[in-house]
Amino acid sequence: MPQPNLSTELLRTFTAVVDEGGFIRAAARLHKTQSTVSQQIRRLEQELGVELFRSEGRKRVLTPSGETMLGYARQMLSLQEDALAAITEQSAEGELRIGVSLSLTESMLPSILARFKRHNPGIRLNVQTDYSNSVCQDYDNEQYDLALILRRDRSQVKGELLGYEPLIWIGPAGYQWSKNRPLPLVLLNVPCLFREATLSALDSTAISWRTVYSTTSFTSLMAAVRAGLGVTVRTQGALADGTENIGSRLGLPELPPVYIELRYHPHTPGCEQLAQLIRHEPLQAW
Structure with missing residues (x-):
């Protein structure tokens, strides 16, 4: 019997x-x-000839075979990353200047950078976070060697498209709102593409709105939402205890996705290797 080729x-x-x-x-x-x-998941189960998950009420939990496979899966993925790091630029030295859109810094990026640094002790990382427009402008002005940029429009992507994230309306759990009064908004300060997407969607409808809370901090933003001050627009990754996706329940307008763009200079020491790590560990905007 041929051995399965695990992807x-x-x-x-x-x-x-x-x-x-x-x-x-x-x-x-x-x-x-x-x-x-x-x-x-079904393909993987077919390759292995076992069930990895079973139903437990409304949840899906690991079977004993799934528990066993999970440990090996993590080892195999880690080994792949180690192999990529070992055969590319392991002796590189210098500074790697990285610009990142603010909403991407809450994702897997810090752990990716930590893995990169372990395999490239000679590379000095210099990471700056800023609003997307500023990161893009600074990359064009050659202030960064690699940039991760969040975009509102697919046509704005000049580099490599890593993926996209749907936007959702987030409010406190059980939030109620009547359309005969303005929708209270909790937003990040200008310039913010989530803010732009929110106002653009509302202005295309008859829904009135008012800003009740404006901040530069994502933590402060979500604290205000959980406290019931108003609603905001983020991605699925921003949902946390005490909040919920309220869009369809309250009849709020549909929202466009945001796009994650990677731009880098491949000849800068360390850039290609870091780009490979980023591709293998999908990022998530918050």
Whole structure:
């Protein structure tokens, strides 16, 4: 009987489902549809000839075979990353200047940078976070060697498209709102593409609105939402205890996705290797 050829993509999907606690959040993290994630899990189960998950009420939990496979899957993915690091630029030295859109810094990026640094002790990382427009402008002015930029429009992407994130309306759990009064908004300060997307969507409807809380801090933003001051627009990854996706329940307008762009100078020491690590660990905007 031929041995199965286990795809690292399937293994990455499997570990994402476990880490995110379900198929929906895993799909958001991996920039895939829920049906694609389900299909990939079924393919992996077919390759292995075992069931990895079982139903427990409304939840899907690991089977004993799934528990066993999870440990090996993590080892295989880690080994792949180590191999990539070992054969590329391990003796590189110098400074790597990185610009990152603010909303991407809450994702897997810090752990990616830590892994990169372990394999490249001679590279000095210089990471700056800023609003997307500023990161893009500074990259064009050659102030960064690598940039991760969040875009509102697909046509704005000049470099490599890593994926996209749907936007959702987030409010406190059980939030109620009547359309005969303005929708209270909790927003990040200008310039912010989430703010722009929010106001653009509302202005295309008859819904009136008012800003009740404006801040530069994501932590402060979500604290205001949880406290019930108003609603905001972010991605699925921003949902936390005490909040929920309120868009369809309250009849709020549909929102466009945001796009994650990677731009870098391939001849700068360390850039190509870091780009490979980023591609293998999907980022998530918050």
